Amino acid sequence: MSRTLASPSRTIVWRRNLLRLGTTSALLTGLALSGAPAQSSTLIRMEGLTPGELRTEAFVLDRSQTVRIEAVGAEHGDGKGLVRRTLEKYDLASADDQPWQGNAWILDARTRRVVWELRRVDTDHDSGPLRTYDGTVRLGPGAYEAYYANFPDSWRTVSQQGGNKSWFSFFRNDDISEKFRLTIVGDGSRLPKADLARARSDYDDRAIVSLRRIGPSSTERAGFTLDRPTKLEIYAIGEEQSNGQFDYGWIVNADTRQKVWELRYDSSEPAGGAAKNRMERRQITLPAGRYGALYATDDSHDPRAWNSAPPYDPEYYGLTVRLLDDDDRRFVRSQDYDVAPSGSPVVALTRMVNSDSKSSGFSLNRPADVRVYAIGEGVGDHMADYGWIVNADTHARVWAMKIEETEHAGGAEKNRMIDRVVHLDAGSYLVYYVTDDSHSYEDWNAAPPVDAEHWGISVYPARESDRDAFEKYVERRDDSALASIVRVRDDENRTARFSLDDDTDVNVYAIGEGSDGDMYDFAWIEDARTHRRVWTMDYGETEHAGGAKKNRQVNRSLRLSSGDYILHYKTDDSHSFGGWNQDPPDDPEHYGVTVSIARRRR
Numbered sequence: 001m002s003r004t005l006a007s008p009s010r011t012i013v014w015r016r017n018l019l020r021l022g023t024t025s026a027l028l029t030g031l032a033l034s035g036a037p038a039q040s041s042t043l044i045r046m047e048g049l050t051p052g053e054l055r056t057e058a059f060v061l062d063r064s065q066t067v068r069i070e071a072v073g074a075e076h077g078d079g080k081g082l083v084r085r086t087l088e089k090y091d092l093a094s095a096d097d098q099p100w101q102g103n104a105w106i107l108d109a110r111t112r113r114v115v116w117e118l119r120r121v122d123t124d125h126d127s128g129p130l131r132t133y134d135g136t137v138r139l140g141p142g143a144y145e146a147y148y149a150n151f152p153d154s155w156r157t158v159s160q161q162g163g164n165k166s167w168f169s170f171f172r173n174d175d176i177s178e179k180f181r182l183t184i185v186g187d188g189s190r191l192p193k194a195d196l197a198r199a200r201s202d203y204d205d206r207a208i209v210s211l212r213r214i215g216p217s218s219t220e221r222a223g224f225t226l227d228r229p230t231k232l233e234i235y236a237i238g239e240e241q242s243n244g245q246f247d248y249g250w251i252v253n254a255d256t257r258q259k260v261w262e263l264r265y266d267s268s269e270p271a272g273g274a275a276k277n278r279m280e281r282r283q284i285t286l287p288a289g290r291y292g293a294l295y296a297t298d299d300s301h302d303p304r305a306w307n308s309a310p311p312y313d314p315e316y317y318g319l320t321v322r323l324l325d326d327d328d329r330r331f332v333r334s335q336d337y338d339v340a341p342s343g344s345p346v347v348a349l350t351r352m353v354n355s356d357s358k359s360s361g362f363s364l365n366r367p368a369d370v371r372v373y374a375i376g377e378g379v380g381d382h383m384a385d386y387g388w389i390v391n392a393d394t395h396a397r398v399w400a401m402k403i404e405e406t407e408h409a410g411g412a413e414k415n416r417m418i419d420r421v422v423h424l425d426a427g428s429y430l431v432y433y434v435t436d437d438s439h440s441y442e443d444w445n446a447a448p449p450v451d452a453e454h455w456g457i458s459v460y461p462a463r464e465s466d467r468d469a470f471e472k473y474v475e476r477r478d479d480s481a482l483a484s485i486v487r488v489r490d491d492e493n494r495t496a497r498f499s500l501d502d503d504t505d506v507n508v509y510a511i512g513e514g515s516d517g518d519m520y521d522f523a524w525i526e527d528a529r530t531h532r533r534v535w536t537m538d539y540g541e542t543e544h545a546g547g548a549k550k551n552r553q554v555n556r557s558l559r560l561s562s563g564d565y566i567l568h569y570k571t572d573d574s575h576s577f578g579g580w581n582q583d584p585p586d587d588p589e590h591y592g593v594t595v596s597i598a599r600r601r602r
Contacts, residue, residue: 019135021368023180031216032135045183049102049150052208054310054482056506058109058145058191058199066136067186067313072179073102073118074129097232098518099309101129101152102180104458109143110202112235114272114312118182128589130176143191143199148182149273151309165443184270192324203322208232208332211249211295212318213303217447219410223337224321231285231330235320239301240265246298249319254290254337257371263319272312276301279311283324291336296321296410298447339451341373341419341460342594346470349433350456351441352385356434357578359589361473363428368469369421369462375455377439378403378416382583385435387457388546392428392473395555396511397546397586410450414439417449421462428473431553433457434584478596482506485569486592487577488521494528496567497528498595503561510593512540512577528564537593546586550575553585557598569593 013181043059043408061067076098104115116137121130191199204210209222239247242265249264257477263280271279296320301307303317309319323329349358376385381403388400408418433456439445449455461467482498502507512521523539535558570590575581577591585591 003382012206024342025275029496031150038184040187041189042183042187042364043186043190044146044182046104046146046148046183047181049177049180050413051152052305052306053148053150054314055148055589056193056315058143058193058196059186059188059548060191060199061139061141061186061188062185064138064140066138066187067184067241068136069116069133069185070183071104071118071133072181073100073104073131073133074176074180075078075119075131076129077099083335083521097528099151101133101273102148102177103309104148104182105147105312106137106139106146106184107145109199112203112313112316115139115144117272119275124454130174130179131323135417139186145196146182146184147310147314147359148180150177150180151306151352158434161596183582184400203210206322206326207320208323208327208329209293209319209321211293212316212333213317213449214297216297217279217299218293219450221292221294221337221339221450223290223292223335224332225290226288227331227333229287229560230331231282231283231324233269233322234261234283235279235316235322236263236268236279236295237277237279237317238263238295239272239276239298240268241276242266245300246276246413247296247317247410249293249295251286251296251321252287252292255478257341258534259512260284260286260291268376272500274301275305275485277311278310279313290335290337292339293319293409294322294337294339296450296452298412301456304552306375317356319508321347338379340458342456343374343460343464343467345460346370346459346582348432349387350454350458352433352435352456354435354440354443357432357438357439357584357588359430359432359579361428361430361475363471363473364424364426364469366469367423367425368466369423370422371419371460371462372399372457372459373417373419373454373460374401374433375409375415375417375449375451376401376433376457377414379414379434380408383456384414385433385440385455387431387433388586389424389459390430392430392476395587395590396538398422398429411448412439412446414446415449417451428476430587430589431457431459431586432584434588443567460493478594480596480599482595482597483565483567484592484594485567486590486594487573488592490571490576490579492576493570494569494592495569497564498567499564500560500562503559505598506558506560507551507556507565507596507598508535508537508558508593509555509590509596510537510567510569511545511551511553511587512537512542513550513572513590515550521569521576521591523569525558525595526566527567529550534565547583548580548585550582551585552588567593567595 044057123133132392211220236249248263268278268280271277346362374387387402406416406418408413483496485494510523517539524536542552542554545551
């Protein structure tokens, strides 16, 4: 799904109309559409909150003043130090960093910054976890949003020594929710929710990208072009932990394919509420060029349904990119943004499904750079769905999709992608892609990636000027081949005959399955007259063939006398061409054996 640039046209017209009132005071009074008189009155009253509820109300002040706040909330725990003792026991975060079960705060609608929070002020503590506050705060003229979050966060998981895990429950106090309340009294007016968006116009008017309130397991994007270097503000809120990204955004240079910014745990800060709520507000200057902004979510914890305490600014959960100078708007243009590289690929193995294996080839008439764009599934330290490239002449792997070189592709953390330029010499190449039995195109068992359509591998010219270096791959007939048994499947026992008029040096290239000194899929050569074996594919002479450790290969020369021979290849009931139960070898098309006349050394 794609979103266009944020459109400020309606709010601009509205603000211009209000500006005709002539003063800031009049403008703010115009915001108070409820018609309440400018006198001390109850601006906010929240009570009767239920567990798991986030409530929002807004008010307007037309002058600087001190407002009175009365609030009742609750910290986590039973009020007797359970949280603190437990945190200290397991050496976890300080209790001061834990979100409260009942917490209230006030946000400036124009700046999106917290101006008051119950958890951060001096509160009275009678008994149990309840906390009360009766005091004041000085606020300037403007529109404000008041929030109350009632989110019992009852479970924590900790690791003990020896790797054992134990579960304990923080005291959950659903019965105290009826005591939660927030009252704000001041000389101002309530602001109806229908008009709150207009009160945020000072912030939203400069937005050139607004990716907010995105549904679960979704990705949205917007493109923009900068005609000159431009200073921007990035405001992003998401869900992140030190071990993974779940809801987050990033910005890509559409020309270089490089990320210029990304919401990451180590560069972000707490966003309020649950510890996994993270935010970043920073200013960056981007050079002239084309850009894509993206935001991806997983299947839980978002404005639709928070599964733990929400962030301070839930309405701006997502990614907002703003201009810092209104005069720069004329240098910004909207555009579509496609996640995949532009242009036509020379190889496209995409929309790969479960238990699939495909290959395709291309040739280069001169050395050239190629762009490899691949998306697959990676878990732990290995890839489950991935691609690689093999030199068609030497059978050697020249590139592979390694998990340590990938980055998150959006959606589930196991969605991995790589977008890389690789230099290749002149020659012919085969591109492979293989999947396991789960989580692939149209059969996701977790949130899909941003670019689900390209699940697989695609190869492009790195530069359009190099497209003339690419030619259609034509499988070459090996005139030196005497006999070949390849693409062998489970439970096969195949043979091929060849003859030699003279004593000849031959080359044997064989790939099979073997482990612990034994071969399970293997080849041998038999004298057709005596039925004596003249060569057998022994484990001891093999080496790793790429992929799973049990993939073995031999590529050696052998002197044979003149005569007739029978080439054999036999497989067991698993792990063969088209039915791999572990990673396939680098050169799966040649799974089997090929005997050819050995090339003479020059």
